[in-house]
Amino acid sequence: MAGMMKFTVIILMLMGAVFEQGAGAADAPKASEVIVLRVLSYNINGLPAPIKKGKEPHYARIADVLNERRANGTQPHIVLIQEAFDGKSDIVAETTGYKYVLKGPGRKDESKRGDAHWVQKTRKAYASFSDPQKFMGSGLLILSDYPIIDARHKAFNSDECAGFDCMSNKSILLARIEIPGLGRPLDIINSHFNSRSAAKAPKKAVFKAHSRQTNTLKWFLDKTHTGNPIIVAGDFNTKEERRYSYFTEIIGFKDAGVECLDAIGRCAVGEGTRVEELLFKTNDKHFYADGDGVQVQPRRMERNFDEMLNGKPLSDHLGYEVVYSLLNE
């Protein structure tokens, strides 16, 4: 027991040192006002059969990892999941101890605004479906230990997609979460933007669709803005430079990866996490903005869920987890 205590003290001192290096006297938070929040964004590649088959063991393992972490008290407090199309992936939401689950729009919750792409309306009028033809829901989930007190969504309009991505009802999903001790609720947004080459559509079309989705996210942010601190995370498919540039220019939030790496000493990077996987060699991203009277800062980040199961990765994405400190100013 004594040995364990000693070990724990050392660990705590090291953690403290990390915070101390960058915090400085001027912006040192009052200890009692700092809240730690672990947020995981994870595209679990839960495509339905027959596109993907035999994924159940992978979903089960993802759930196991979250349960193991919960048993250790290190579970992410909020999990943002993308591509939970397969009903069998529900195991991740239902068996991991998260009390609150917000499901994104389903297949039938489509937005009927917009118009069919001209490519799909060049033949007989009645066979041109200007209403979106969605075959899958949004695939979005938000799991939270903390109460979700409000939730909003916006399905992208029918002309805000390109290629195969149009088959799913891609959306923006907001959960307003009450975090004990925080002066204001926290707004968490999960989304999955149009893919690039996987969309199998002309480059201009997919870029245009992605740009429109970015515009819609900006509109959504303006519409839902109440002064709450905001974390926007998900699979934004912004690996392409011009997509990333447009996205960050329009949205205007801080990129957690950039901010963390600019603040070495205040923000740690997980062991085994490659820097490029936090920055530009990834479609998974975290962005954030302070709220009125609440400061948000990334303190630690890592790419996780990198284990193999039966020789295959759990997903075609890694988890992207950021430990934020939320500070009541």
Place this chain on the structure above:
Amino acid sequence: MIYVVIGFEAGFPVKVWAKFLAPLGVCVAAIPVAAKDVDFKYSGQPIYIQSEEIEDERKKDNWSGRLGIGLQIAPDFLGSSEHTLTSAVDFKASYKDIIFIENNKIGSILYKKRLLRAGIIGRASLGRRNDLVLADLQGLPDVNEAFEVGVFAGTSLYKLFLSAEAYFDVSGVHNGANVELEAGYTYEFNSKFTVAPILGAVWGSGDYMQTYFGVDDAVGTSFEPYRASAGFYEVYAEIAMEHRLSKNWLVKGSMRFSDLVGSAENSPIVRSDDGSTDQLSAIFAVVWLF
């Protein structure tokens, strides 16, 4: 001062840690309310939260469509070997996705589901007038323009489209029925250029076939009497191309090769010097999208 933040979920009594670590210059902070309000060991079914949609103010136009002006070439009549080049108008319009007009067709969508649309449709069909055809066909009765009503069903899956239209004559011209089946796929070569190969087949009832391919009374003509029977009489392959010029303009070109089969193939009209089983039609137009 060194700050350490411990989430309550760690399960350690913070006061104990604070007391223990204070001499080491470590200040232990905690999430003040989390421990008592949040259940990190929740084991029940999750509480599913319902989200509310935020919809934008964007409105769809009630009317949408296209108007094209160009040139077309088509057989003088069904089964003709002669083709004529004429000016062409290509017009399509849709009102609220309910009523549509497509050149010689007008219809209403009465059933709308994700994979299927169906409704009623009417069309005006060209006939066969003696003044349009050559001497060999003179003596055959005129076939006036027919007005037909019917039903349609159509679906599209991504860029694959299928349609079926069934027509019944209400103008007393042929008193028969006609069914058109069509399938195609749009290849999007780039954001401005598409090519759609289309395959189709057309079926006619006995009365329909007799009107267009049969010979009832051979007196005054060079044809033997011929009784055309019901069946598929035309199969076709079409290639349709569009090149987008701007947001509201494009140029289109399409070419259809038809082969008359079945009872139509054996028709003395088709087999005459003025007839052919090979039918070509094509259109080239500049199109304004609205």
